[in-house]
Amino acid sequence: MAMSGVDLPPVRPQTSLQRPGFLRRLMADYGQELIVLLAIVVLFVAVTAVNPRFISANNLTSIFSGNAYIAVAAIGMAMVIITGNIDVSIGALIGVLATISGTLAVAGYPIWVAWFFPVLVGMAINGLIGILVAYFRIPSIVVTLGALSILRGGLISVTGGTWISDLPPAFLIAQQKWLGLPVPLVAMIVLTVLAALWMRYSAFGRSLYAVGGNPEAAVATGIPIERRIVAVFILNGFFAGLATILFATQLQVIQSTVPPNLELTIIMAAVIGGVSILGGSGTVIGSTLAAILFATIGSALIFVNVSAYWLRAVIGLLILATVLADMLRRRRTV
């Protein structure tokens, strides 16, 4: 090497790279998820101590089955938020899809058409949302607020607020069991595990984190961010469609309204589960655990005889605490 001077610092000796211990890696990768899991366990223990009937099979079934659709919808929402976007129209979409599903079922279409046609509709609507966000550069909050109004207004105008009843029994898949377990519970677990593996170990999943973590860097590395954003919205529509199947088939009737603030509950599940509202981090395991936590809190409040209105307040506190923790973590690393 032609080096005439002496003031070139030598390449410093390489520090050894240690692989951190298993626990440390678990905490680093799944810190928030573990906290939510711990909260669920603590809650179960505490409420069961007060009222042992809480842990009865009946109640567990109602906790998991009645809320599994929220967890399933939150999988798609988590993916959307990981890319730095958001979807506030998902509650209204589930309402619309449920009505389409029920109408098809009552009209005598094959059951599988009644289940899966709405999934395609959800994907199509979200594909459109994704195109507006990605290629027309309209912020996702604006696009989905628009979609929220259109879907909600359209639904009430078309149905006039009537309920759909006389659903064929075979249609009501959420009331059925599979290997002795309620179908919604199985669906929630299977979808969460598959989505989690895919997000962690696929190139596509990895690119979603890059898009949300730093879109400019993602572009400069050759990741086609527009295509990824459209894809993530289509996925969101897919999971909203699957959530609709669980939602629409759990009762003998389909109301033309969904639970109030359903979209907020789904967004909160993602955020409390550790998905950064700023994008770039979080997992679908976290969002599912958080959805279970909400369901547990809701049920626990009944069992210890506290007004259900407290549920929203408790969840609101949780969300603020989580976002605060996220901000503090970011301040430390960046």
Added chain:
Amino acid sequence: MSADTPFVTLSGVSKAFAGVKVLKDVSFDVRAGEVHALLGENGAGKSTLIKILSGLYTPDGGTITVDGRQMKLTSPRDATAAGIATVYQELLLFPELSVAENIFLGHYPRTSSGAIDWSAVRSRARDLLDQLDTRELDVDTKVLTLSVAQRQRVEIAKALSRDAKILIMDEPTASLVEADVQRLMGIVRQLRERGVGIVYVSHRLPEIFALADRVTVLRDGAHVATRDIGEVDERQLVSLMVGRPIDSLFPKVEAAIGDTVLQVDGLNRGRQVRDISFSLRKGEILGIAGLVGSGRTELALTLFGMTPATSGTVVLDGKPVAIRSPRQARDLGIAYVPEDRGLQGLVKPMAIRKNISMATIDRLSSGIFIRAAQEARRATEAVKRLGVRCRSIGQPVGELSGGNQQKVVIAKWLETSPKVLILDEPTRGVDVGAKAEIHTIMGELVRQGVAILMISSELPEVLGMSDRVLVMAGGRIMEELSREEATPERVGAAMTAHKEAA
């Protein structure tokens, strides 16, 4: 107060960021009614010094004396109250507000009842602009409709509205056209007549000789010299700025230079890339010198497909290519290490491993899943080869120092086995040790036959590392110099030639 008594004095000021000293025991003063030029290479500490003066940074050591009293400037508000105002390069105005509103924002004149006295706002804004010979500007116009030069005058009026005794101007002519430069220089002279002390930061030596009374040169965070402008000539200033025998710091590796890899002819894109032609050979380091705004980075972005060319041809390895996207450039074997690694180079919350594999993730996958073991092995190898200092490859990149972050960006692109590596300011904001290591890595790469296109604002780096130097100004290549021909004087002259010719 006599004319020679400084209004503001910094003595023995130091500042460090994350253990890296960016200012070391610097003393600097400004008198009322003088233009004091502040000169130095990028990274010399000029902007840190300015930010200390304007209250954005608090120094770690040293004292600040304003008008005979020792003070602590812990916020921009303190600095404003002490009579120090700053006009930054990126102007900080509110585009939706009017000129008058912007000038008096935060200290509106009030009526006796406490309401904002709009007629006073407008008439005083009018006065201030008239004093700056800016009669053509309507005080009710929204700022968003103004040109850069006009906005700059609004900023100056804003400073005067607060009775600034000292006005700091950070590269005020960097984005002005020639006629506006002349007008600005007139305004600066006029302010000096009125007794305002001006700190004038600029790379452009001709402007400094035309305006300044005194000049202070910083280098590597240290004070090198303060001279009356009459005591120095251009050559002396450059040698003060550069200050060391250039060859001693930059290890130029003699690599065998091979066939042409990249041939660019008549490339155009907007106003910043005009009629660019050059060739680049295997094993060669081609340096690009030029001032900020000369089109250096824009050329890189065009070659890399971020802002595709509107005309011209690019031939890569003998095959003509039309590069429309970074993805395509990447797949063709072009890599770009960006100017701002935080903005375009890294996903900071992500692990080192994931950042390194980001450009090659498709190749690392079989079916839909990433081969995790292979990914980890490659990242570990890269970290060792480039000497990235980290706890583990799972550590978030944001936790690393600037130099180590830069090595991660380089590692990411080396994974793609590029034929052409574009390095945009490869050592900006990197400490001296890591800088030398990055230069060593560059030497290794050219020995392996990679062709490097290196953009740098740091003249010694360009001169020390390059086999050939292209000098850009106004979006064009002004001169192409061999290693032997490329002296600081010649490169410096070509960098500023454009402005003088205009």
